[in-house]
Amino acid sequence: MVDIASRVYNHKWKIDPIVRSLIDTDFYKLLMCQSVFRNRRDTIVTFSLINRSSHVPLAKLVDEGELREQLDHIRSLSLSRGESTFLRGNTFYGKRQMFRSDFMEWFEALRLPPYHLERVGDQYELTFEGSWPEVMLWEIPALAVLMELRGRAVLKDMGRFELQVLYARAMTKLWEKVERLRSLDGLRVADFGTRRRHSFMWQDWCVQAMQEGLGSSFAGTSNCLIAMRREVEAIGTNAHELPMVYAALAETDAELAQAPYQVLADWHEEHDGNLRMILPDTFGTQGFLDKAPDWLSGWTGIRIDSGDPALGAERAIKWWHDRGEDPREKLVIFSDGLDVDTIIQLQQQFAGRVRVSFGWGTMLTNDFRGLVSDNRLAPFSLVCKAVAANGRPTVKLSDNPNKAMGPQTEIDRYKRVFGVGPQQAMDVVV
Amino acid sequence: MVDIASRVYNHKWKIDPIVRSLIDTDFYKLLMCQSVFRNRRDTIVTFSLINRSSHVPLAKLVDEGELREQLDHIRSLSLSRGESTFLRGNTFYGKRQMFRSDFMEWFEALRLPPYHLERVGDQYELTFEGSWPEVMLWEIPALAVLMELRGRAVLKDMGRFELQVLYARAMTKLWEKVERLRSLDGLRVADFGTRRRHSFMWQDWCVQAMQEGLGSSFAGTSNCLIAMRREVEAIGTNAHELPMVYAALAETDAELAQAPYQVLADWHEEHDGNLRMILPDTFGTQGFLDKAPDWLSGWTGIRIDSGDPALGAERAIKWWHDRGEDPREKLVIFSDGLDVDTIIQLQQQFAGRVRVSFGWGTMLTNDFRGLVSDNRLAPFSLVCKAVAANGRPTVKLSDNPNKAMGPQTEIDRYKRVFGVGPQQAMDVVV
Structure with a gap:
């Protein structure tokens, strides 16, 4: 009717x-x-x-x-x-x-x-x-x-059935990823794909497919509306814009050098537990960690968002180790350019050595590569x-000069x- | 709402x-x-x-x-x-x-x-x-x-998204067949898949996908309800049950020998044009053609429903030729166990030598092979x-003893x- x-x-x-x-x-x-x-x-x-x-x-x-x-x-x-x-x-x-x-x-x-x-x-x-x-x-x-x-x-310009088959192919593609991830022991993966999603409806579908297909391995979504509607965890902590703006406001080089830590000091006052995630790469991870105040090594984890992710995780583990922390109690969140192969590889490499979680973005919610001619999607x-x-x-x-910005x-x-x-x-x- | x-x-x-x-x-x-x-x-x-x-x-x-x-x-x-x-x-x-x-x-x-x-x-x-x-x-x-x-x-027992992906895969599979057929010059193919379809809804989807994907190469469907709803041609002529029952009713061997021709004599009175299709294989094609009355060679075509389809078509062409008919004006309908490979091969082999059409059945409306474990679909x-x-x-x-029936x-x-x-x-x- x-x-x-x-x-x-x-x-x-x-x-x-x-x-x-x-x-x-x-x-x-x-x-x-x-x-x-x-x-x-x-x-x-x-x-x-x-x-x-x-x-x-x-x-x-x-x-x-x-x-x-x-x-x-x-x-x-x-x-x-x-x-x-x-x-x-x-x-x-x-x-x-x-x-x-x-x-x-x-x-x-x-x-x-x-x-x-x-x-x-x-x-x-x-x-x-x-x-x-x-x-x-x-x-x-x-x-x-x-x-x-x-x-x-x-x-x-696509026909009705052509469109349906396009989405059928995209669904199949995602489901095959889900099936591969399902076999991974102890996996924790969240949807981080809002910003570069194919569409809202598609992201919503991906989240629901992950819910069904991955069960408790699906940690939630960064999308607040979808988290509300689908009754899953809303995931996310902080981003580069905080240290970037704090740094731009610094009046002296000394203040500039302190800006990224000031961001986290403000954050420290407000949040604890899994929200205490360090995003160390805004102005280079190595320098950030070397000069980090002691209270930061007590934070829960580090998000790795640029550079070679395995190197980044090794660096984090070493840093915790050097600071007398037990890396196995720490959390590493990988969130840069992930797809199934990298997720599997990183999970296998780091599971047991550190708590591992993945923020899977564009290749979750927008992997329409190869689905229309000239790869136009x-x-x-x-x-x-x-x-x-x-x-x-x-x-x-x-940590990747190709991601650098500014004059x-x-x-x-x-x-x-x-x-x-x-x-x-x-x-x-x- | x-x-x-x-x-x-x-x-x-x-x-x-x-x-x-x-x-x-x-x-x-x-x-x-x-x-x-x-x-x-x-x-x-x-x-x-x-x-x-x-x-x-x-x-x-x-x-x-x-x-x-x-x-x-x-x-x-x-x-x-x-x-x-x-x-x-x-x-x-x-x-x-x-x-x-x-x-x-x-x-x-x-x-x-x-x-x-x-x-x-x-x-x-x-x-x-x-x-x-x-x-x-x-x-x-x-x-x-x-x-x-x-x-x-x-x-x-399948989950909601697992089901959606199952159909996504089936759609993709069919669409890939449609895309392969689309390139065939002069193709005429109809849906003959009602009896062994996966489901009504799926057959209906297949017909619509063929409509969009094949355009005028899609000749119609054998399903009368779908033909009505989708406003396409209803396709089909006659089947083995006619000669089988006529033959069983024969009182003598002489009557038995005439039974298959009696079927078509009755049909001849009612139908002309593309409805005058001979289905010659009920009791063996070669004998049927050898003894066929002259008026039958004037019929429009032959449907090949068992045995090697290429041999069957060659036999039909030779028969028309021997009877002084121009095979290029005759119609051969292939309807036995077709899938894309056979359709392409037969089209390439016979196009130009005879009018060719395909009644594509189970592998159109029920090709769920390989889509669930143990091939249970x-x-x-x-x-x-x-x-x-x-x-x-x-x-x-x-023409295939594995299809023979009776005491x-x-x-x-x-x-x-x-x-x-x-x-x-x-x-x-x-």
Whole structure:
């Protein structure tokens, strides 16, 4: 029977919105947002979209009008009552009332600030400038909108059954990955694929397939909305934007050298347990660990997000060992460019030596490689980063120079201050 | 929005019926039924289910109660008004009013006659006895019910996403076949897969995928209900049951020798054009063609349903040639055990020499080989045949002795009467 009212209601949509909720974002954005709201609320930050895959001519593929409609729709969103109740009432990382009342009141009143969009050649220049806790919430939806609009552009000429077979192939592909992972003893893997997902519906499918296929090996999702709807754990801690902005605000080289630790000192006050995860690579992991204060070695774990992941884990294990900690009680989260082969290899290499967990991103939620001709649905490397804070440029060095960002003079200064030597370049796939 | 009424209505179903319409059957059954209704209406015929794949223990897999519920449901069916209108009003094979009023009135009043079901070891003995035009309509729904119940038995313990991936894989598999066929110049292929389909919904999907994927190379479906719903051609002419029953009714060897021609003489009166298809293999093709009356060489084509298909086509071409006919104006329909490889090979071998068409059956609508463990969804060789007429056993020789049927003494007599020499045995897959 046709639900006539639903059909008529659906006809009234002017667009098919890609992002339909302010919590359709990575959970760590909300954790960081609360931290920023508390500690650096008035900082003026600029986020900017950067397409590291210049062979994907976004402005040719995606109509500017459609992009504006999607972004405008996001600006019309506000936290729903149920979403607010979830954030206020749910247990995150074993903790009730993770989000304080003052933050929740602010968040309930929030609408995302304006964006600036301009076409430059075949790419879009898309920036967000405003108070840090507000503009930081643009990053994930902006990326998700562009990824999905690009997908829609590719899909729009396909037939109904051709489309069904496309998704059949994608489902089969993912399920074969799940079947391979199922055999891994002690696996812990979470979905980290919101930002570069093929689409919201597809990410939601992937999460549910992982739930069924991996059972208790599936640790949860970084997507707060999907975590709420599917009743799984919301996963995520902190990201590079914290040390990048703190560092940009430093007045002296000495303050700069301390900035990444100041970030974690602020975090230390708020969080414990599995939320005490170090992300050490913003300005080079080795220097960060060498100069880290003692209280940091007591933290629960390290997230490895650039460079050779096995080397990174060995370095972490050695660091804990040198600091008198037992690595087997520590947690390593791998989150950079993972796919099944790397997950299997890293799990086999490190299980038993350290607690291991995986944040599986783009190759979970957007592995459409090889499914249409010319690979036009393959994921690509799109990021949205804090590029300036209170008028000063930010810098990221990373453990992979191909992921470095910022003006060259500032990069040089940071390298000097953080004692970063030669680095090994690795391809950035996504 | 949930359509509450639909949900509640669906809850009221006691079973999920597999066959929901009397025209969810092969179109040729209806053509033959009309012919039988006209010419041999009072013959008492017994149809019997025969599982040629004894390794599939149907009675262990399929609950007898569920089987009875499905068969009882079929006995409750009658022609709907729309179905009747379709049969009366649609153009079949270019002809309006294919079905005469007296036949339609009879069909509109028809309910299928009782069945006899008994478990014998791990198999079911399922027979239908009654007036020929009535019992003959049991064949296809009985087969479809058993095939689908066996599938349901295999699927019942699978998870939701496991199921979705199973169908995703099946869709991908079929689509890859469609993509291979798409490149064939001048291809004509029809769905002949009703009887041993995986399920009704799956057959319906396959037909639609062929419509989109093959365009005008898709000739239609043998399934009358799907032809109506999807607005494609209903395809099919006649089958072995006609000569088998006519032969069983013969009083003398001389009458027996003439029986297969008598079938086609009756058919000749009713049909022309593409409906004048010879099915020559019931009692051996070579003898049938050698002794065929001249008017038969004027018929449109030959359907090749057993034996080596290329040899069969060569024999047909030679026969037409010998009889002074131009084979390039004749039609060969291949319908035995086809899959993509054989279709491609036969098309390439015979295109240009004769008009070629394919009736693609089980490997179109039930190729679930390799998709679950132990191949428990692989199609198997289940048939439902006329085994007796007015108390006399029927016989089928076929061009493949593995497809022969009937008591050995009768087989020997038929071989003598029809002059069948040594035959080459071929595996019967489905």
